[in-house]
Each structure stands twice: as structure tokens, then as C-alpha cells.
Amino acid sequence: MKIVVLVKYVPEPTATWKFAPDLTLDRGAVEGRLSELDEYAVEQAARLQEAGTASEVVFLTVGPAKAVDGLRKALAIGGDSAVHVTDAAMHGSDALATSLVLAKALEKTGFDLVLTGMASTDAEMSVVPSMVADRLGINQATFAGALSVEGGTVSIKRDSEGAVLEVSTALPAIVSITDTNPEARYPAFKAIMASKKKPVTTYSLADLGVDASSVGLAAAAVKVTSVTPTPARTAGTIVPDEGEGGAQLAEFLSSRGFV
Amino acid sequence: MSEVLVLVENTPQGIRKSSLELLTAARRLGSPSAVLCGAADDAAVASLGEYGAATVYVVPGTDGYLSVPAAEAIVDIAGRTNPVAVLVTSGPIGKDVAARVAVRLGAGIVTDATDVRSEGGVVTTSQTVVSGQWVATAQVTSATAVVTVRPNAIAPEAAPATPAVQTVDVAFSAAATGAKITASNPKVSTGRPELTDAAVVVSGGRGVGSEEGFGVIERLADSLGGAVGATRAVTDLHWVSHDLQVGQTGKTVAPSLYVAAGISGAIQHRAGMQSSKTIVAVNKDPKAPIFQVADYGVIGDLHKVLPALIDEIGKRKG
Numbered sequence: 001m002k003i004v005v006l007v008k009y010v011p012e013p014t015a016t017w018k019f020a021p022d023l024t025l026d027r028g029a030v031e032g033r034l035s036e037l038d039e040y041a042v043e044q045a046a047r048l049q050e051a052g053t054a055s056e057v058v059f060l061t062v063g064p065a066k067a068v069d070g071l072r073k074a075l076a077i078g079g080d081s082a083v084h085v086t087d088a089a090m091h092g093s094d095a096l097a098t099s100l101v102l103a104k105a106l107e108k109t110g111f112d113l114v115l116t117g118m119a120s121t122d123a124e125m126s127v128v129p130s131m132v133a134d135r136l137g138i139n140q141a142t143f144a145g146a147l148s149v150e151g152g153t154v155s156i157k158r159d160s161e162g163a164v165l166e167v168s169t170a171l172p173a174i175v176s177i178t179d180t181n182p183e184a185r186y187p188a189f190k191a192i193m194a195s196k197k198k199p200v201t202t203y204s205l206a207d208l209g210v211d212a213s214s215v216g217l218a219a220a221a222v223k224v225t226s227v228t229p230t231p232a233r234t235a236g237t238i239v240p241d242e243g244e245g246g247a248q249l250a251e252f253l254s255s256r257g258f259v
Numbered sequence: 260m261s262e263v264l265v266l267v268e269n270t271p272q273g274i275r276k277s278s279l280e281l282l283t284a285a286r287r288l289g290s291p292s293a294v295l296c297g298a299a300d301d302a303a304v305a306s307l308g309e310y311g312a313a314t315v316y317v318v319p320g321t322d323g324y325l326s327v328p329a330a331e332a333i334v335d336i337a338g339r340t341n342p343v344a345v346l347v348t349s350g351p352i353g354k355d356v357a358a359r360v361a362v363r364l365g366a367g368i369v370t371d372a373t374d375v376r377s378e379g380g381v382v383t384t385s386q387t388v389v390s391g392q393w394v395a396t397a398q399v400t401s402a403t404a405v406v407t408v409r410p411n412a413i414a415p416e417a418a419p420a421t422p423a424v425q426t427v428d429v430a431f432s433a434a435a436t437g438a439k440i441t442a443s444n445p446k447v448s449t450g451r452p453e454l455t456d457a458a459v460v461v462s463g464g465r466g467v468g469s470e471e472g473f474g475v476i477e478r479l480a481d482s483l484g485g486a487v488g489a490t491r492a493v494t495d496l497h498w499v500s501h502d503l504q505v506g507q508t509g510k511t512v513a514p515s516l517y518v519a520a521g522i523s524g525a526i527q528h529r530a531g532m533q534s535s536k537t538i539v540a541v542n543k544d545p546k547a548p549i550f551q552v553a554d555y556g557v558i559g560d561l562h563k564v565l566p567a568l569i570d571e572i573g574k575r576k577g
Contacts, residue, residue: 095368130358137434145501249568
């Protein structure tokens with residue numbers, strides 16, 4: 001079984017993010033990293049390979065030149081090789097364009113199972129896995145809290161309101177994985193060194209047969225018209241508890257009509 | 260007037276409040292049509308009509324599957340009605356449905372909108388981005404806009420209509436029925452409101468100290484008629500189940516009252532709760548960032564402050 005893991009290189013969540021004049025996130029101004037939520041998918045793929053369930057694991061990303069650092073991090077955790085789709089025309093692409101490019105790249109790499117994180121930690125949309133599934137006409141099992149693969153079937157556990165659901169589907173399929181799965185290992189020095197020898201193939205949009213006019217900021221069907229800082233909440237009343245904290249809090253809640 | 264397709268959810272307790280919020284938002288854009296997967300009981304239709312649904316499309320045959328049949332039903336209906344927008348509630352099902360519908364219709368998609376309106380005939384949205392630190396306004400330029408809306412962001416307002424009920428039989432694709440729900444393991448019911456719908460949420464963080472200590476969070480939630488939430492640290496320690504996590508990788512809540520006890524207020528947690536109307540914090544550490552977003556804060560031991568608060572609420576209730 002061949003697994004392709006979709007990963008994203010995102011701005012460091014703890015950094016101060018800026019927006020460029022075209023209202024896209026200024027990725028050049030911030031340190032980047034492999035999205036923490038994608039690391040769960042990378043770890044799952046590595047485990048499936050170690051267990052002998054997966055014969056080959058490939059990491060796939062779409063992003064600027066620096067995104068290769070995210071692929072190298074994934075390759076230090078496991079896997080055999082990586083694919084980096086990079087093209088200046090991708091700047092400002094929305095989820096529709098990103099999913100189109102990922103689907104084209106997946107057709108090129110081939111796959112039995114596609115794994116992803118539950119969301120990127122930058123756009124936080126959680127829509128790309130379903131979009132890729134739709135474009136490729138394959139089964140999907142998203143927001144998997146746990147995952148198992150047996151024969152040609154993938155089974156997941158998914159949290160829903162009032163119940164934990166078990167869902168099964170036949171391969172080929174795409175599965176997105178939540179952060180209740182095992183955390184990624186910390187790669188050993190030896191693994192980091194070995195990962196530098198793993199091949200990373202770079203594709204342009206032309207290599208994938210994607211018309212540059214169907215991606216990028218100009219093709220996006222959503223135009224961001226303004227980005228402003230969230231209005232700061234007005235400073236509240238903070239009191240030390242000198243034995244009356246509970247009663248004072250009750251008085252406040254009562255004044256707001258909650259008690 | 261153009262139709263707006265609204266994916267609504269029916270539960271044993273009736274139509275979800277978040278669905279009524281969507282119908283309210285839909286009326287700003289056009290004529291709301293509810294899309295209801297499963298059986299349509301009279302109470303459900305009445306409730307959808309009360310909030311302005313002109314049409315209720317009833318889609319049978321979706322039971323036992325997650326979200327793809329619902330997406331294909333919306334695409335099918337959209338093919339005949341050319342809606343100006345498709346609205347769904349943010350959440351795993353909503354995200355899956357919206358994603359598929361956007362691809363099939365070639366439609367612009369906005370997720371986690373906190374407001375939807377029409378400006379000069381263009382569907383315009385507001386949403387918080389970058390862990391809630393920025394507000395982005397966007398216009399959807401495609402013929403149909405696909406928007407997932409956060410629960411509790413838009414107040415539901417009644418606007419009675421008498422809906423026409425239409426059953427829609429959809430020929431689902433192999434991919435729609437390719438992933439089957441093989442088991443549904445019910446969670447133990449707490450009798451508390453659903454976290455994302457609740458008007459009051461009481462959350463505990465690592466400062467609660469232990470699984471046993473978390474009881475005081477639950478007692479306060481019960482005395483206020485609220486839901487219980489927790490930080491990721493607490494769910495990772497298995498003091499409470501993972502589905503109570505509030506924050507970037509858990510649920511996003513926007514209740515009228517949010518009580519944060521023993522929560523420092525890391526940005527990942529604040530991302531999930533800072534749209535709450537009133538925020539109250541109890542923490543030992545006066546420097547805890549949660550106090551920066553609190554309307555009222557008590558610096559002290561939550562195991563002293565909260566029991567006193569519960570007693571006081573009891574007295575005031577008589």
C-alpha cells in the first residue's frame with residue numbers, strides 16, 4: 001500500500017503575523033514550520049510503514065521554496081521521498097486552487113491512501129481533504145480520532161455530538177487525522193542525517209498540466225476587502241480574593257443577569 | 260428573490276439552534292430554503308417555517324453516511340435553483356459538505372464566518388483569522404457563495420412563513436455511499452447543553468489540579484445551567500473527554516457567559532472563546548493572560564472561590 005501524506009509549511013503560530021498590501025498573509029516575514037497538525041498524519045504514516053502495512057510513504061506539499069524545510073522535517077520522522085509543488089503563480093491561491101493542484105499531483109504520484117492533518121494552523125479551514133476527495137472521485141473519512149487499515153479497508157473513529165462513530169471505507173481513500181492521535185516522535189540525529197539523502201522532486205504547475213490562470217489570487221472566488229486587528233476587549237475589573245471573591249463574582253454575574 | 264439553501268440539522272430535541280441562526284442570516288441574502296436530511300416531522304417543519312423557511316427540501320436516504328450524500332443533495336438542488344448562497348453550520352459535517360459543494364459549483368467558500376450580509380448584492384462575510392487576532396472582511400464573487408457560519412454568532416430571529424415541503428430523491432454517486440458508519444457508540448448523557456450551542460460555558464484548565472478537582476467545574480456549570488469545557492492540557496491528561504476541548508483544535512464557542520477557571524489563557528485557547536460576550540476568570544496567577552480578555556476576574560484559588568460562588572448562587576436562587 002502506498003501512502004501519500006499532504007503537509008503544509010505554515011507560519012510559526014507563536015510569531016507575530018503580518019499581512020501584505022494584497023491582504024495575503026506575509027509568509028516571507030515570519031519563520032515557518034511544518035504544520036503541527038500535519039505532524040500527526042506524518043507520524044501515522046511512519047507507524048503504518050514500520051508495521052509493514054504501508055510499502056511506500058511520500059510527503060507532498062504545495063508552497064514557496066522554503067516549504068522544502070517542512071518536507072525535510074517530515075522525512076526525518078519517516079517516509080521514503082517527497083514531492084514539492086512550487087510555482088510563483090500559486091501566490092494567493094484559495095482552497096479550491098490548492099485542492100486542484102494537490103489532486104493533479106496525487107494523480108502523478110499515485111496512491112492507495114492519502115493522509116492529512118485535520119486543518120492547517122494558518123488558514124484553519126479544514127476543507128482541502130474533502131475537496132481533494134471530490135476532485136479525485138475517491139472515498140473520504142475525515143476528522144479521524146483513530147485510524148486502522150486492514151486489507152483494502154480503512155476504518156476510523158470519529159467524534160460526533162452524542163456518539164463516537166466508527167466509519168469504514170474501501171481504498172483508495174483520503175483520511176484527515178485529528179490531534180487525538182499519537183504525537184509525532186522527536187527525530188533522532190541519525191534519522192535527521194539520513195533524511196537529507198531522501199529524494200525530493202520539484203514540480204511546477206506546467207509539470208502537472210495545471211493552467212496558471214486557474215490558480216493564484218486573481219482566480220480566487222473570494223476577495224478579501226479588509227483585514228483589521230480584532231478590537232481589544234475593554235479592560236475588566238480584576239480583584240484579589242480576600243475571602244469575598246466568590247460573593248463578588250456572584251454579584252457581578254447577578255448584575256449581568258446570569259444569576 | 261434568489262433562493263438561499265440552508266443545511267439544517269434535526270435532533271430528537273428539535274431543529275438545532277444553529278440551523279435557526281442560518282435561516283436568520285439567509286433572509287438577509289434572499290429567500291431561505293431549508294435542506295433537511297432524514298425524516299421531516301411536523302414539529303421540524305413548523306420550527307423551520309417560524310424562522311422564515313419558504314421551502315423545506317426533504318432528502319431521504321442519507322442515514323448511515325457522514326456528509327457526502329448531503330453535499331450531493333445540495334448540489335442537485337442547486338442545479339435547479341441557482342441559489343445565491345449555500346449556508347451550513349461550521350463543524351466537521353458542515354466543513355465536509357461545504358468543501359464538496361464549493362468544488363462541484365466552482366463556488367467561492369468562506370469558513371467560520373461570524374457575519375453574513377449582502378452589500379450591493381454581493382455576499383459579504385466577516386470572520387476572525389489567525390487564532391482570532393484579526394478580522395477579515397471578504398466578498399464572494401462567484402454566482403453562488405458557500406459559507407460555513409459559526410454557531411452562536413448570529414442571533415436567531417423569527418419571521419413566520421408557511422413552507423412548501425418537497426421531497427428530493429437524489430441518485431447518490433458511488434463515492435457518496437462509499438464510506439459507511441458501521442457503529443455509533445453513544446456517549447453517556449450529562450443532561451447539559453451542547454457545548455457549541457450553550458448560552459453559558461464553564462471551563463477548567465490545568466489549574467483545576469486533578470480529575471477529581473474537576474467536579475467543582477461541573478457543579479458550577481450545573482448551577483448556571485451551562486455546558487462544561489476544558490483546555491487542551493486537561494483533555495490531554497484525560498481528566499475529561501476530548502470533545503469538551505475549547506480552542507484552536509477543539510470547539511469554538513461564543514456563549515453569553517464564559518467562565519475560565521484555572522486557565523492561563525494561551526492563544527490557542529483564547530482562539531476558541533474570545534468571542535464570548537462576557538468573560539469571567541479565576542486564576543491564582545495575576546499575570547495570567549486570561550485576565551486581559553476578562554470582564555471580571557478574581558485572583559485566587561478556584562477551589563475556594565468557586566464553591567463560595569456556587570453557595571451564593573444557590574442562596575440567590577432561594
